[in-house]
Amino acid sequence: MNHDRLRLDLADLAGEVTPVDLRDRALRTSRRLGIQRAVATSAAAVVLLAAAAGTTLAVRPNGQAPTPAPAGPSITSSPSPVEVTPIPEPSASGPTEPTIQPSTSPAQPSSALAGTRYYLELADREAVIHAVRGDSDDVGARIPLAPDRCVANTITVSPDGKRLAWVQDTTDGMTGTLMTASTDGSGKRKLLTGVLCLGSNALVWQGGDRLMVQEGVVRSVLIDMVAGKPFDGDPGQETNRCWSADGRWLAAVSEGKPYVADENQLHSYHYDPPKDQAWKWDGWRARSVSMDGRYVSIGWVGTDPSRRDDSFTVVDTITSKVVKLPVAGTVKSIQFAADGTVLVRQGSRIVVLDSSFRRVGEVEEPQDVRAMTLLAYVP
Structure with a gap:
């Protein structure tokens, strides 16, 4: 098609x-x-x-569950x-953030990000998950790649770093079987067939134990990743x-x-x-x-x-104003972590901000992971 x-x-x-x-x-x-x-x-x-x-x-x-008393939405x-x-x-590497308050401070030690960063490496024949914590790079799951690109287009890590999800075994180049495993590759399970593997963000996490997918081209399905089955009810359109x-x-x-x-x-x-x-x-x-x-x-x-995992700016949803970040140069991605930390990824570093967008420090990324996709950061 x-x-x-x-x-x-x-x-x-x-x-x-x-x-x-x-x-x-x-x-x-x-x-x-x-x-x-x-x-x-x-x-x-x-x-x-x-x-x-x-x-x-x-x-x-x-x-x-008992229906809670309705509250007037704000x-x-x-x-x-x-x-x-x-x-x-933009340069060839992608869109850029406005040039404001360039940093002249040296890179901080990796303690500025004490948690684990999960990267996706797409090799010739397999997708490899790297768990980077401090100076340690632990290689986790290895998922075989197929020519149809369904795996490469969907593999993702949950926000708590406990689970992988991806789509494989497509017969039409559009849909396939939803799979899950631990980030180290253990506990692999099949969950659902006929799941769409196309789109910029085909699989979307709701917390660490729920995953929103598209069954076919029109029906959204919310999956309970612990029970391994869809939730009852309409997840909305x-x-x-x-x-x-x-x-x-x-x-x-x-x-x-x-x-x-x-x-x-x-x-x-x-x-x-x-x-x-x-x-x-x-x-x-x-x-x-x-x-x-x-x-x-x-x-x-x-x-x-x-798929696309990049982002280049931040918008305040109350004022609709663009937030001026204290970085200069090309921005690869911006992620909000569970502890309120904001990760602004650039060419060879991650600038670390607090929840008020004040600069905390920066971390120099290891050479081997700079070309990989940063899927998640778990504090």
């Missing part, structure tokens, strides 16, 4: 919605997913308590024009979904309208990408969400259905 035809057909599937529809849909989706998580967590707690008391309890598999819209700092023509590392805040788009929402709040925002670059791409999307839901990093969507 022609990939451009597929992308156009997908776009035509979207129905007309109003701003009220967008707000209600986003809040319903966030509340629905939140209730599902609450039910699962409550059920586990009941079982543990029963075991401690020596009592056997029967937990109904399809039990429903909605922030952005009617005023976006203030965007002009971005110069929002597109370009991306969650904060803890799975609380959802960034998504409905009928061209971007927003960030949790169970009670929704921030509509607007972003005008640099015109001298926008014509080269098929739009933009949020690639990472801050832990408080206020900020998103923005990356380009390619004109072909292949």
Whole structure:
């Protein structure tokens, strides 16, 4: 099937919605997913308590949690024009961030990032996961690559660093079998067939134990990665979904309208990408969400259905203003970590910022991983 035809057909599937529809849909989706998580967590707690008391309890598999009292959502819209700092023509390595407050300080020791960074290496015949912590580079899972590129286009690491997910064994070059394993390659399992492996971000994590996939070309499915099966219920029809590392805040788009929402709040925002670059791409999307839901990093969507992990700027979803980061030069990606740390990856270093975008330090990346994709950072 022609990939451009597929992308156009997908776009035509979207129905007309109003701003009220967008707000209600986003809040319903966030509340629905939140209730599902609450039910699962409550059920586990009941079982543990029963075991401690020596009592056997029967937990109904399809039990429903009590519906919480509705809370009036706090909605922030952005009617005023976006203030965007002009971005110069990008170099061959990708788009750049506005040149502000260049750093003259030397690189800090790797203790500026005390956690583990997970990188993806795409070799000739296999995808290799590298777990880098301090000066240590531990090689983990090795996943065979096929000519169809489904594995290379989908392999991803959960925000808690515990799981891998990818799609393999395609027969049509578009869909295949969803697989999971530990980041060291152990515990490999098949979860679901007919999962789409095309798109800039085909598999999207909601926290460390849930994964949003597309079954075929029209149906979204939320997978319980612990139980190894889909959750019951409708996960909604929002597109370009991306969650904060803890799975609380959802960034998504409905009928061209971007927003960030949790169970009670929704921030509509607007972003005008640099015109001298926008014509080269098929739009933009949020690639990472801050832990408080206020900020998103923005990356380009390619004109072909292949993965993209890069991002080049940060937008405040309350004010719709571009955040001026204390870095200069080409930016490869910007990631919000679970501890509030912001990782700004550049040519050979990672600039480390706190949650207020104040500079904490920087880490020089080992030569061997500089050309790899940084999939996740686990504090």
